[in-house]
Amino acid sequence: MNLRLVRGRTADVLFYAGIAAVVALLLKEALTNPGHWSLFFQLAVDGVTLGSVYALIAIGYSMVYGILKLLNFAHGDVYMVGAFIGYGILTLFGGAANWTIPVWLLVALMFGASMLGSGFLGVVIERFAYRPLRDAPRLAPLISALGVSFFLQNSALLLLGAQFRAYPFGLIGQGGVSIRTVFISATRIFVIAGAVVLMIVLTVFVRRSRLGKAMRATSYDREAAMMMGIDADRVIASTFFIGSALAGAAGVMFGLVFTEIFHFMGFTAGLKGFTAAVVGGIGSIPGAMLGGLLIGLGEAYATGYVSSTYQDLIVFSILIFVILVRPSGLLGTAAVQKV
Amino acid sequence: MSLLRLAGVNTYYGEIHILQNLTLDVGEGELVSLLGGNASGKSTTLKTILGLVRPRTGAVEFAGEDVTQRATSYRIARGIAIVPENRRLFAPMTVLENLEMGAYLNRDGKGRKEDFERVYTLFPFLHERRHQLAGTLSGGEQQMVAMGRALMSHPKLLLMDEPSMGLAPILVERSFEIIQQVHQAGVAMLVVEQNANMALSIADRGYVLATGRLVLEGPAKQLLEDEGLRKAYLGR
Numbered sequence: 137m138n139l140r141l142v143r144g145r146t147a148d149v150l151f152y153a154g155i156a157a158v159v160a161l162l163l164k165e166a167l168t169n170p171g172h173w174s175l176f177f178q179l180a181v182d183g184v185t186l187g188s189v190y191a192l193i194a195i196g197y198s199m200v201y202g203i204l205k206l207l208n209f210a211h212g213d214v215y216m217v218g219a220f221i222g223y224g225i226l227t228l229f230g231g232a233a234n235w236t237i238p239v240w241l242l243v244a245l246m247f248g249a250s251m252l253g254s255g256f257l258g259v260v261i262e263r264f265a266y267r268p269l270r271d272a273p274r275l276a277p278l279i280s281a282l283g284v285s286f287f288l289q290n291s292a293l294l295l296l297g298a299q300f301r302a303y304p305f306g307l308i309g310q311g312g313v314s315i316r317t318v319f320i321s322a323t324r325i326f327v328i329a330g331a332v333v334l335m336i337v338l339t340v341f342v343r344r345s346r347l348g349k350a351m352r353a354t355s356y357d358r359e360a361a362m363m364m365g366i367d368a369d370r371v372i373a374s375t376f377f378i379g380s381a382l383a384g385a386a387g388v389m390f391g392l393v394f395t396e397i398f399h400f401m402g403f404t405a406g407l408k409g410f411t412a413a414v415v416g417g418i419g420s421i422p423g424a425m426l427g428g429l430l431i432g433l434g435e436a437y438a439t440g441y442v443s444s445t446y447q448d449l450i451v452f453s454i455l456i457f458v459i460l461v462r463p464s465g466l467l468g469t470a471a472v473q474k475v
Numbered sequence: 476m477s478l479l480r481l482a483g484v485n486t487y488y489g490e491i492h493i494l495q496n497l498t499l500d501v502g503e504g505e506l507v508s509l510l511g512g513n514a515s516g517k518s519t520t521l522k523t524i525l526g527l528v529r530p531r532t533g534a535v536e537f538a539g540e541d542v543t544q545r546a547t548s549y550r551i552a553r554g555i556a557i558v559p560e561n562r563r564l565f566a567p568m569t570v571l572e573n574l575e576m577g578a579y580l581n582r583d584g585k586g587r588k589e590d591f592e593r594v595y596t597l598f599p600f601l602h603e604r605r606h607q608l609a610g611t612l613s614g615g616e617q618q619m620v621a622m623g624r625a626l627m628s629h630p631k632l633l634l635m636d637e638p639s640m641g642l643a644p645i646l647v648e649r650s651f652e653i654i655q656q657v658h659q660a661g662v663a664m665l666v667v668e669q670n671a672n673m674a675l676s677i678a679d680r681g682y683v684l685a686t687g688r689l690v691l692e693g694p695a696k697q698l699l700e701d702e703g704l705r706k707a708y709l710g711r
């Protein structure tokens with residue numbers, strides 16, 4: 137049964153019309169006020185920064201969905217835990233104001249600990265909340281995921297309290313780069329570059345490594361992969377580790393740029409990451425990257441040109457529109473029913 | 476001594492009793508056919524051998540070892556490989572990557588190179604198309620990839636699940652030629668088929684399953700002439 141509201145050529149026309157409309161609106165904003173070109177590019181910098189964080193979250197969503205067909209709703213909270221692990225390392229080495237070790241080492245430790253910690257958290261979640269339900273109806277692990285999400289949020293609330301914690305402003309460096317009137321802070325450059333490096337490493341890993349290929353094989357056909365001698369449980373655990381580690385890195389990046397973290401931050405970020413994964417085509421890693429970027433840019437331009445009140449409205453409108461005209465996402469392949 | 480032995484195996488899906496007290500064996504280098512109509516338990520037998528489903532009672536022995544409680548990956552590492560029903564290739568991956576997956580447990584670089592050469596000699600076509608996505612090949616070509624993939628682990632025992640399914644008659648013939656070729660190289664085979672005449676014409680021995688029970692067994696030649704074979708297919 138096909139439940140799509142618009143299909144075929146209508147969908148294509150709407151899709152391109154949508155793109156044209158967005159481009160036209162952006163151009164109008166940038167052109168009507170000549171001085172606005174600098175705002176336009178400044179917002180682009182914001183959008184790409186935000187998009188990097190969303191893309192890293194979206195990759196984990198997408199990888200887990202690809203291999204288990206499970207929406208891991210606890211993923212956003214793993215990201216929250218990652219941000220707090222980074223904060224913990226910061227506190228351990230002298231706190232937000234006067235750290236006792238070189239900055240590069242501090243940042244490396246924050247990322248290392250956060251990625252490892254989040255990665256293991258992901259593996260533990262899979263082992264105890266999802267694996268026992270592997271053969272259960274699909275609704276069961278979904279509810280289990282929501283349970284884990286609440287568990288992590290409330291654990292953080294209990295242990296760390298409800299107040300905001302702050303990463304130091306400009307930990308990476310107070311400076312930045314100015315291109316004409318557009319300023320890009322050192323932190324943003326660092327975060328964007330870091331996200332790009334992580335994504336390249338991931339892409340090469342999935343394409344070339346033995347484990348990466350086993351992950352792809354397992355996501356296409358788990359039983360056939362097992363027939364090749366692939367240990368599906370181990371491959372699934374590795375997938376959770378990698379996806380969660382990326383979310384942990386995203387959490388630290390968010391802290392570095394936006395400084396304020398709190399126990400509930402994973403909810404919205406998780407939703408945005410999920411949206412990014414769906415917009416890009418859930419199950420597709422390049423799709424998650426593209427989706428993250430689009431959602432980040434959408435949010436930045438919505439905030440800059442319309443109002444921050446409407447940013448979420450606009451982001452989720454993008455989701456609805458894309459699902460309407462491209463149900464399998466921008467880079468997703470239409471699901472082929474096995475006969 | 477037999478290479479593979481199922482002893483009194485009872486396999487269930489939930490409460491449904493699929494394999495009922497099944498006993499069969501495959502000797503070293505032997506080619507055995509397992510015949511039966513739809514839903515006779517042929518595929519379940521293969522899954523039980525691989526450990527994808529576990530029997531409730533009974534034992535699976537391979538190469539003199541009781542592997543009943545062992546994981547699938549362990550059994551594959553001991554020398555079992557399968558060409559699954561409908562081939563089950565990793566369609567969005569290249570031919571080369573599919574072959575690599577066949578050699579997943581074989582990490583030794585040199586041995587692996589030899590395996591590639593052996594498979595490419597048997598199927599020069601695969602070398603030609605190694606960078607093509609497996610899903611874009613025709614049915615007959617995919618069958619070659621599936622055979623090549625299974626042979627990458629240089630198995631002692633090769634399981635074939637319905638090698639003739641979905642292939643044009645000429646390709647079925649070609650497929651059975653390859654099976655014979657592999658068999659002559661010393662690989663023991665258990666070929667599951669609906670096409671009884673074809674399967675028995677190349678086999679040493681045969682078993683006939685009907686609704687999870689063994690109804691007939693014996694040398695292939697004898698089975699070909701047996702009235703019971705027809706009965707098993709047409710029902711009682």
